[in-house]
């Protein structure tokens with residue numbers, strides 16, 4: 114059965130059991146501070162479990178693109194070295210949100226595996242949670258009883274908290290789980306060792322395929338467990354492992370999920386994949402075909418490789434692949450990018466983002482390969498050096514700090530250093546390496562870390578964002594919590610009704626104020642009558658962000674009565690400029706597509722009160738004409754006075770039909786908001802001007818490249834644009850006044866011409882002068898033993914001194930010349946030695962010695978040397994010292 118069919122059968126099975134089938138969420142998470150990537154199928158449903166959001170349906174099923182390369186679940190170092198771990202993998206899952214629980218979850222799983230997929234029952238084993246005294250949790254007797262109906266008790270195994278209590282991260286929804294393992298060994302192997310001994314023991318053919326989690330708890334920030342309001346089911350089945358089981362293979366890499374990619378690597382590299390576990394070349398091929406999937410899907414979902422955060426994780430994965438292919442397949446030219454087309458052919462049907470983003474993904478990977486290949490050679494040389502130094506010290510362990518530096522500075526994968534060390538019979542000092550890693554994590558944590566306390570909930574309430582319609586409103590706090598970070602202690606609050614826009618979709622979050630109703634002289638029913646902006650009770654809203662489904666505003670101190678009614682007011686002058694920039698971003702997007710072509714797609718944006726930044730896919734630098742044309746188009750739209758048409762909560766299908774632009778990697782619900790200005794239609798959650806005329810004027814300030822295939826425009830509008838032109842005008846006026854003309858171009862051209870003429874005049878004058886000086890200085894030589902000595906203090910620039918000294922050296926035998934000069938602000942010493950004396954006197958050494966007096970350094974060859982210094986007052990001492998020579 115092909116992998117495509119296996120996936121479809123899973124979805125069909127659960128659809129028939131009343132589950133809504135939904136698409137995979139993007140692999141990269143945008144508004145979850147606790148997690149960078151989807152690390153399991155349940156990530157996108159976290160809010161449903163926690164009760165923050167109503168589920169779309171009580172039963173859902175899907176396949177989710179997952180990445181386990183950071184945080185609690187990290188498999189990166191194992192990938193390639195075994196046959197069943199991956200960076201990116203698909204997780205097939207079915208969910209019940211407060212609907213069915215353990216019995217149905219177990220019955221469905223058994224039915225699908227044994228009756229639809231027809232896995233022989235005798236090959237299946239299950240585990241259940243044995244309980245944990247420290248958590249005060251008993252054995253999962255219910256799960257045991259439900260399994261007993263299907264499977265012999267001898268094949269139901271007790272598992273501890275590590276294996277059978279599933280948690281998404283340090284905090285969040287969790288619960289006991291029950292895993293299904295499959296034994297894929299041959300009959301002889303089965304007879305030799307009982308599978309019961311191999312379950313959960315890292316045996317490549319006795320593997321877990323499905324995990325059924327019974328979500329009952331929420332792990333709080335303080336580490337305690339809290340019972341969730343309802344009981345849920347979250348299951349996750351490893352798609353690639355299921356394919357291995359159903360296709361009768363012994364390795365995930367032998368299934369059709371990977372074989373087309375492997376075939377391409379074989380074709381391009383000329384190396385054959387033999388499937389051997391320890392073979393370096395085979396490890397490398399497994400690494401490549403695994404990593405290319407992770408990197409490609411992340412890029413297609415909008416996460417470009419970069420130097421920080423999620424982008425850095427992606428860059429590291431790609432670099433690990435490049436290093437392996439360079440070292441073990443001898444691939445010194447970029448070639449991984451060629452695998453993207455294969456991936457698209459295999460997966461584009463089911464994952465349209467791969468189809469649509471193929472060109473961009475290919476270009477980005479090619480560019481990353483090109484630049485990393487330039488430095489990898491360096492990394493390999495460096496590890497050889499570290500190895501040789503270790504050997505020369507008669508040691509067998511490479512210093513952890515040095516291996517870490519290589520990893521950290523050159524992006525050279527640590528596991529590759531280990532392999533190379535092993536080849537020479539050496540090991541890496543792992544504790545030393547870990548220590549450096551910990552230190553570095555602490556360093557970065559220090560700058561970004563914050564300690565977040567648990568929420569204090571005043572009222573369980575779904576909050577409402579009212580900021581599309583109102584910038585001020587009466588409201589109250591429904592929950593708050595303390596956060597501590599490097600800047601001090603703050604409080605985060607959630608309001609029952611919030612007019613504050615939470616940072617998102619590229620737009621900055623709102624700032625503003627909260628006026629407590631208990632403020633003296635403040636009548637909340639008539640807020641505009643009182644000016645309270647400077648009263649002591651006023652609370653400043655410093656920023657507003659979204660966390661999962663909550664709108665969280667940051668304040669410095671908790672109000673003295675947190676339960677009071679407040680009047681919330683957005684800082685409207687910032688908001689106005691921000692929304693001018695946001696609306697003009699939409700017009701810019703449309704204009705770029707008209708001028709450059711429809712391959713232009715938004716790849717990121719940052720819209721604030723002062724400027725806007727817009728990243729988009731395009732493969733070459735924009736010409737001046739193109740930039741001018743785009744500006745012109747945007748400005749003419751602004752002048753057309755187009756009114757905003759806002760469609761709130763319309764079905765996504767309707768919006769797409771109307772021609773709305775959607776962004777890849779964004780998670781859209783079933784109902785969306787569409788923002789329309791004439792022909793520009795975008796799915797967007799931001800705030801906007803009500804008429805394009807409010808934007809004022811649009812001005813592009815720069816166009817540059819941020820990554821392969823991605824261009825960036827920085828621009829201004831509204832008040833900032835007016836300021837920009839005002840400043841420009843002032844400057845022009847000032848220059849005009851200085852030059853006493855209105856024709857600046859002509860005047861500056863004239864100035865430049867004059868300047869060039871003067872420069873060359875000065876040069877020839879200096880040369881003349883130097884010639885004259887040479888003759889004069891010649892008379893100053895004194896004979897001292899075997900040499901003619903000239904020690905002189907002058908006030909002359911370095912180039913002239915050099916000219917004269919060279920001239921003198923050429924014309925005079927036996928000469929030793931020391932010139933002490935204060936060229937401009939810098940003390941300077943120049944030493945020249947005639948060629949015939951060079952064996953006796955070394956100009957470089959003499960200059961070094963004298964330079965100490967002027968706190969300087971320098972050097973040169975035996976015949977000529979100079980040194981600059983910092984201490985003018987030392988010139989006299991240097992002169993005396995030179996005379997004493």
Ligand code: SER
Nearest residue numbers: 153155324347348349
């Ligand atoms: N969340 C569980 C897991 O990832 C089941 O989906 O294993």
